[in-house]
Amino acid sequence: MPFIPHNEKDIRDMLDSIGVSEIEQLFDEIPDALRLEDLDGVPEAMREMDIQRLMRSRAARDGSPLCFIGAGAYEHHIPAAIWEIATRGEFYSAYTPYQAEASQGTLQLIYEYQTMMSSLTGLDVSNASLYDGATALAEAALMTVRANRKSKSARILVAGAVNPVYLKVCQAIAGNQGLLFEPLGLDIETGLTDLAGTDAYAGEDITALVIQQPNFLGNLEDVDRLTDWAHSLGAMVIAVVNPISLAVLKPPGEWGEQGADIACGEGQPLGVPLSSGGPFFGLLTAKKAFVRQMPGRIVGRTLDLEGRDGFTLTLQAREQHIRRSKATSNICTNQGLMVTAATIYMSLMGADGLEQVASACLANTSRLVERLDSVDGVSVVFDGPRFHEAVLRLDRPVAPVLEALAKRNVLGGLDLSIDYPQLGNAFLVCATETKTAEDIECFATALAEIMHQARVA
C-alpha cells in the first residue's frame, strides 16, 4: 500500500474542483527570491534495502565503546521490559493523537507522567513534555517573561555553569524575542557560581535566574542561597535538573524559602537510550500560579457524563491551534513515545529503585575520580560535593589524550577547553551505575599508559 493515498485522478479532481490547473499554482504567493530550486547535499532517493545496508554499516562504525561521557546525556541501564511495553501497538506513537480524548490510555499515561514529574521536582504542575532539555529551558525563560509581570527587562541571569549547549539553544529560540541571557560567572576555585559579583545587581530589574543543579561541571550549587537571592530581587527562579539526581537531592520546589518557580531538564536518563543524540524529551514543571503561561499540552483528570473517571487535554485555549500567533509557544507538541518509556521506567524502578540508581552513580563516580586521580599527570580540579560527574585536569592538552583513549575503545570524557578555557587542560568525566569496577580499571589503565607513552616519547 502506498503511504500517500492520493492517485493522479484524486489530485486532478481536487485541483479541478478548486479551479487550479497545477499544484505549483498553490505556491504562487511565495516570491521567487525565497524559493530554492534544489536542496544542497540531499542525494537522490535510495531503495529501502540499500538504505538499511548503508545505515547498518555506519552504525557498525560506532562500535560499542566504554562511555565515560555525560555532559547532559547519560548512559543508564534500561530494563528490557521498558521498550517491550513502550513499543506495543497501544502506545507506539510519537504524538498525542488527534482526537486525544478517544485515546484514554495514552492520556492516562501522560497524566501519570505529569504526576511523577511534579513529585520529583516538588512543583504543582507538569506539562506533557517538550522536545528536549535545551528547548525546555528556552520555554521556561519565555514563561518567566510572561509570568513575571513586575519585571519589564526580559533579563535572564544564568548561574555559573549551565550547559553551554542549552544556552546556545536559548539564544536561538529566545534571543530574537528580546530576551537577554547574562552569565553570572564561574568561580574557578570551587567550580560554582561566582557569588562575589551578585551585590552589583541590587535594585536591578531582573526577570529570572537560571540555576542548574548539579551544575554542568557536576558540582552542587548552593541552590537555597541563590534562590533566595533571586527572589529578593523580584526575579523568578528556573531550575535545570537531572531527574535521576532528584532521587537523592532536594527537589527544586523546596529550594530556599519559597522554592524555585519552574523546573526543567533533560528527561533522557529515565529509560531513553542515547541513540546518537535523540530523540530525547524535555521536562517542564511549575508552581500552579504559572500554569497558564506553561507551553505545551497538559492532561487533566475529570469525570464524564456518567460520573466515571476520564482524562482530557486541558488548558488548550492558549495553544497555537486556538490562539494563533499569541499562543504561549509555537511548540505545542510533546515527545509522547519517550515519555511513555520514561513513565514505564519510573513505574518499574519506583522511588527506591531511582534512589538506588542515583546512589550507585554517585558511588561509581567517586571511585572513578579517586582512581584517575592516582594516575601520573592527572588531578581532580574541584573538591566540593558533586553528583555523577567531575572535572579532571591533565598536565598537557586534553584532545590528543581523548583521541588516544577512543582508539582503545574508551570514550574518556568531554574536552572542556572550548567552553571553559579558564579551567586549563580540563575534561569532564561521568560514571553511571552501568560502570563496573573492571570498567573503571580499564579506563585508568589505558589513561596511565597513554600518559606514560607520551612522556617517554
Added chain:
Amino acid sequence: MSNVPGDLKYTKSHEWVRSEDDGSITVGITDHAQSALGDLVFVEPPEAGSEVSSGDACAVVESVKAASDVYSPVSGKVAASNDALADSPELVNQDPYGDGWIMRVQANDPAELESLMDAAAYEATLED
C-alpha cells in the same frame, strides 16, 4: 439578541466603557462578547498602576474554547482591576456590565472617549 445598554460607550473589539463620577472609566466586555466566548474559566486583568495605551492588549479572558485579549479603549493608568474575577470568572458571563467589570482606568485625555461608539452604533456592528 444581546443586551447593549444605552448609557455606555463601546469599541469595535467588544469592550464597553462607563464614565465614572471621579473621572475614571470602567471597562468590561460586552454581553455579545461573553456569549460568543462561552463559559469563562480564567480572567487575567492588568496590574493596578500599570500604564496602558489605547488599543493595547491589556487583559486576557479565557473560556474553555478560546483565550482572547481585551484591548484598552483609551491611554492611561490602570486605577483598579476586578480581583473577584480571580476566583469567579463566571461573573463576566453572569453580569458583564456589573460585577463582571474588568478594570478601571484613569484616562490621560478624556477627549479620547469621544471617539468610541454609542450603543446604536455598536448594535449596528453586531448586525453586520
